[in-house]
Amino acid sequence: MGVRITVTVPMLLSDCTKGRSAFELEADTLQGALQLLVAEYPLLKVHLYNEHGEVRKHVLIYYNNDNIAWLDKLDIPLAAGDKLRVLQAVSGG
């Protein structure tokens, strides 16, 4: 059994996550959680990653208070209560 964490996605992407914008995942590491997220919700994958598997430019994925883009490694053991938050930089105005 992995560690249970909370995931939030923008409401605009909730049609890819069975209508939910907050849900839980169980994984051991951050890397595992990110893999599981797109495995469980394959429609989400195209919104988060480009064809090279890189996080899309206007997508911000935060692990607790850090954007995963700033982390040296993703092989981080998860702790209960950790949060994975998907955001899209907002361009409208």
Next chain:
Amino acid sequence: MEQSPSPSMRSESETEPGSNNAGERGDERTGQRERYSRQMLFPPIGASGQQKIAAAIVVVVGMGALGTVIANHMARAGVGKLRIVDRDYVERSNLQRQMLYDEEDVQHLRPKVVAAERKLSRINSDIAIEPVVSHVTADNAEALIAGADLVLDGTDNFQTRLLLNDVCFKLGIPFIYGGAVSSNGMTAVFIPGQTSCLRCLLGSGDTGSGGDTCDTVGVISPIIDIIASLQAVEALKLMVGATSATRQGLLSLEIWQHQMMNLKLPPQRANCPTCSLKQYPTLSQGDNEADHRPVTLCGRETVQIGGNRAIDLKLMADRLERSCTVTRNPYLLKAELPEGERLVLFPDGRVLVQGTEDIARAQSLYDRYIGS
């Protein structure tokens, strides 16, 4: 520097100057005191803060939904000089959320900054308002922003934001980002020399894809007011020098399902071409052609073309009236084409082809009616 009001500051501002016009100036001062009295009673602003606000030069780029709310706050707060910049004119679909405009502005095809200036000058005739009808490009961005104390973001795309980000970091001017779409909004304060920049947040890849826009997924008005007001309050803090109160981080709000997150801004990237390497790529590309290339305005069934040579509206009206229904005001000309599309011509050379998102079709109509 943090400012707090003191009795001596208040009494100083209340002292009437001795001159022949003392009575008149006294009336003016009384009027000013009355106008801003509630704001001056707020201790972090006070009389000295009000003087700083009155001396400030603020630029609002983009006078759509965010920009109108921001400019309203700035004008009412008594910002000394307010420059407002926008390329568009008022359309009916704007009225749901762009709070300075009304049906008369739509009927008269008023450029947004012209309509905004009319409204704002009735709200506060003591401040200088400078409306600029223009598309912000690498060619004009520095001139539009130079001399400002801060720049407030009312734009609707990341391409222009990255341009503003480059100019602000080059000139050392704080840039207050805001964005809103659907029921979502984000805002952050970027200060050259103190924080990382918008490019650090977004990454330095292509700027073409900017996510969802108000024209594709819609927007509800309250998120606009909230985000723009958060931008405005940070502007007030910066103007009065309340630097320790400046909000850190990236604030993300979702108001339909009530999510609020205050997240860390990125650390300054060592290879960021804006805030670390000081290359300012949007300015140094020297790619003026890019500013004039036809672009589809996402979700608006509109292609924008041109901008590299001035258009004489009177001359074009005479020419187009032979085959089209033409409406004209001092700022733009609108022609209903027999093909069904509409052309909107601006004196700076820009042409909007409305009714298509097909660039080839738009270019063909442009060539047919404007000439290349």
